[in-house]
Structures are given as C-alpha cells and as structure tokens.
Amino acid sequence: MNDDILEDVRRRLAELKSEHRRFDELIAQAAADLPFDQLRLQRLKKRKLALKDEIAGLENALIPDIIA
Secondary structure, eight states: OOOHHHHHHHHHHHHHHHHHHHHHHHHHOOOSSSSSHHHHHHHHHHHHHHHHHHHHHHHHHHSOOOOO
C-alpha cells in the first residue's frame, strides 16, 4: 500500500475507534434509563459489534503479510 492509502486507513481506524467508544457510553446510558428500550439496546449493541468487525478488518489490512 502506498502512504496515502495507509494514512486514509489509519484515519478511518481512529474514527471507528472513537465511534466504538461512544457506543459504550450510549449503551450504558440506554441500559440505565428506566424503563429501558430493549429494541434500542439491541440495535446499539449490534452497531457496536459491526464497528468492532470493521475495526478488526482495517487493523488486519495494516499488518503486512508474513510469509512463513
């Protein structure tokens, strides 16, 4: 990968990690609200998991392949 692409991937990775942390707060807040909305909580958790998967994919793209 060239430097521009690597920088774009790193920037996107930082954005996703920030959004992932924000979902931690949103989930905690949604769970604390009484009565809490189970459907909203499930949607937040599902989105957080999707972010985690996208983060893992980008992190794997940054790691060079090692030929054994």
